Amino acid sequence: MATDTEPVLSVSNTSKTFHGNVVALDNVSFAVAAGERVALLGRNGAGKSTLIKSISSLIRVDGGEIRVAGQDVSRSRDFLRGVGVTLEGARNIYWRMTPYENVRYFARLRGADTSRARIVELLELFEIPRALTSEVGKLSTGNKQKVAIVCALVHEPALLLLDEPTMGLDVEAVANIRRILQDASRHAGRAFLITSHDLSFVEDVCDRVLVLDKGRLLYDGRLSVLRASATGYTVKIVLNDPVEVAARWADKSQAEMVRSDGKVVISFQARGPLEIFTAFEQLAGVPKAVLDLDVSKTSLESAYLTLARAQEPS
Amino acid sequence: MKLLANEFYLAFAELRRHYWEPVFGVAVVSGLFLGLYFGVRALAQGRLSVAAGDLDGLLLGYVSWGVAGAAYNSVARHVTQESQTGTLEQLYLSPHRFSSILICRTVVHMTSGLCSAAALAVIAMVGTGRWLHVPLWHVVTLLLLSSVSLIGVGLAIGGVVLLQKRLSAAAAVLNILLLVFVSVPAFPWNAAAALPFSYGASAVRAIAAGRAEPSLALYVVVAANSAVWLVLGVLSWSALEHRARSTNALGQH
Numbered sequence: 264m265a266t267d268t269e270p271v272l273s274v275s276n277t278s279k280t281f282h283g284n285v286v287a288l289d290n291v292s293f294a295v296a297a298g299e300r301v302a303l304l305g306r307n308g309a310g311k312s313t314l315i316k317s318i319s320s321l322i323r324v325d326g327g328e329i330r331v332a333g334q335d336v337s338r339s340r341d342f343l344r345g346v347g348v349t350l351e352g353a354r355n356i357y358w359r360m361t362p363y364e365n366v367r368y369f370a371r372l373r374g375a376d377t378s379r380a381r382i383v384e385l386l387e388l389f390e391i392p393r394a395l396t397s398e399v400g401k402l403s404t405g406n407k408q409k410v411a412i413v414c415a416l417v418h419e420p421a422l423l424l425l426d427e428p429t430m431g432l433d434v435e436a437v438a439n440i441r442r443i444l445q446d447a448s449r450h451a452g453r454a455f456l457i458t459s460h461d462l463s464f465v466e467d468v469c470d471r472v473l474v475l476d477k478g479r480l481l482y483d484g485r486l487s488v489l490r491a492s493a494t495g496y497t498v499k500i501v502l503n504d505p506v507e508v509a510a511r512w513a514d515k516s517q518a519e520m521v522r523s524d525g526k527v528v529i530s531f532q533a534r535g536p537l538e539i540f541t542a543f544e545q546l547a548g549v550p551k552a553v554l555d556l557d558v559s560k561t562s563l564e565s566a567y568l569t570l571a572r573a574q575e576p577s
Numbered sequence: 578m579k580l581l582a583n584e585f586y587l588a589f590a591e592l593r594r595h596y597w598e599p600v601f602g603v604a605v606v607s608g609l610f611l612g613l614y615f616g617v618r619a620l621a622q623g624r625l626s627v628a629a630g631d632l633d634g635l636l637l638g639y640v641s642w643g644v645a646g647a648a649y650n651s652v653a654r655h656v657t658q659e660s661q662t663g664t665l666e667q668l669y670l671s672p673h674r675f676s677s678i679l680i681c682r683t684v685v686h687m688t689s690g691l692c693s694a695a696a697l698a699v700i701a702m703v704g705t706g707r708w709l710h711v712p713l714w715h716v717v718t719l720l721l722l723s724s725v726s727l728i729g730v731g732l733a734i735g736g737v738v739l740l741q742k743r744l745s746a747a748a749a750v751l752n753i754l755l756l757v758f759v760s761v762p763a764f765p766w767n768a769a770a771a772l773p774f775s776y777g778a779s780a781v782r783a784i785a786a787g788r789a790e791p792s793l794a795l796y797v798v799v800a801a802n803s804a805v806w807l808v809l810g811v812l813s814w815s816a817l818e819h820r821a822r823s824t825n826a827l828g829q830h
Binding site for chain 2: 281282313316319320321322323340341343344346348350354355356357358359360361364367368369371372373374398414
């Protein structure tokens with residue numbers, strides 16, 4: 264049984280290798296407390312989905328221990344009463360049934376309240392159209408995903424695992440999912456572990472980040488700390504004089520230069536405003552050559568990519 | 578019981594909206610049967626001699642095929658479909674054991690299969706004007722008992738499909754092999770009796786034709802055959818499912 268101080272999820276020294284040599288998880292350890300909203304970031308093949316499936320006991324790990332609410336996931340299925348999962352790329356729900364029928368089926372499968380009033384209330388809360396009449400297969404991708412999340416939430420789990428919940432969704436649908444998760448977390452105090460490539464979504468929904476790369480946990484900390492590590496600016500200049508520009512920027516090894524249709528796009532990282540002004544001074548002689556200019560604070564995405572690239576062999 | 582009721586709910590919810598699918602299926606199979614029946618009768622009036630018992634056997638063979646198909650597909654087709662649609666993993670995410678869900682689904686599917694077989698039998702009897710005079714209780718019990726062997730086969734094939742998704746088409750083709758299991762003469766006793774379902778199906782036809790009487794020995798042989806195939810199926814499924822969970826193959830269709 265879980266105690267008050269026990270984390271909702273505890274992953275200890277967990278490893279998994281496929282086909283003898285493909286390392287999916289490499290001695291991963293972390294814990295998630297009740298109410299925490301954690302993002303799991305990493306490039307394709309980093310091990311994110313393997314980790315989600317390992318926590319759900321869909322994959323047997325080679326070593327280590329995973330506990331949900333104090334229960335070892337390899338020894339009991341009872342922990343699944345406290346876990347809701349939607350998996351990446353999977354339909355997760357029955358397309359030939361209505362949203363109502365899906366939620367009712369999965370609610371009963373997970374031992375939850377199956378009263379019509381409660382299910383209808385949930386579906387209304389998620390603003391799912393034609394929830395009582397239309398087959399899920401006829402709904403939009405965003406609404407299908409919402410139904411899958413309702414099914415994962417219907418038994419009021421303490422831990423929700425979402426693998427790429429915004430993949431393939433339009434801007435409005437992503438905004439809807441964002442609102443739903445924010446509400447679900449606030450009202451019920453449940454913990455989330457979300458994988459996503461949509462970093463702006465992660466920034467809005469989560470407050471802690473785990474970064475996986477080649478199965479190893481590279482970063483485990485507050486989102487704000489990772490964001491703060493992304494100091495400086497990203498500068499992008501579009502010019503129309505390749506010859507002149509090439510000469511001026513030849514010695515600027517950190518700049519990335521792309522030629523296209525007689526234009527040159529130069530991008531570089533600047534540590535501070537002074538570095539930007541210095542760069543602009545070099546363009547003083549050719550002011551008419553500048554077609555466009557963009558200066559922005561370095562993003563979470565850049566910080567995350569820097570972290571991942573730092574692990575690559577030079 | 579709640580789990581079983583939930584599976585009936587799932588099946589009914591789908592059937593309510595797609596009722597024409599089983600209706601169409603029964604209509605096609607009935608049409609095929611009636612075509613075959615009247616074709617055989619036309620030939621018999623010419624040169625061949627077909628006994629009334631043989632025609633009863635033909636009808637029972639068709640019903641047996643329906644039950645056999647329901648038993649085999651209750652596991653093999655469901656596992657394949659759920660794996661393809663991505664709902665299989667959600668079933669594994671239930672606090673109930675997947676095997677419990679599978680057993681409930683099998684009961685639901687067998688019930689639906691029996692209803693289809695009964696409808697087929699009634700249509701066939703009305704269409705041919707021949708009414709079967711068979712010990713119904715024994716026939717139904719023997720067919721159901723025999724069909725357990727095909728649930729075992731379905732488990733083994735379903736396990737293979739979990740690991741090798743490309744074989745899902747081959748699993749469907751195995752439905753044709755059921756015709757062999759149903760029609761091979763395995764009664765009173767020969768090597769074919771070791772095949773799944775064959776001994777029971779043959780015995781039922783023999784009973785219908787008046788060549789055999791239901792007996793305890795007959796039930797024991799059918800039960801033993803089913804038990805062996807079911808155990809083999811469960812063992813295969815367990816090993817293959819374990820492998821699928823180790824290689825992340827549960828839902829990777």
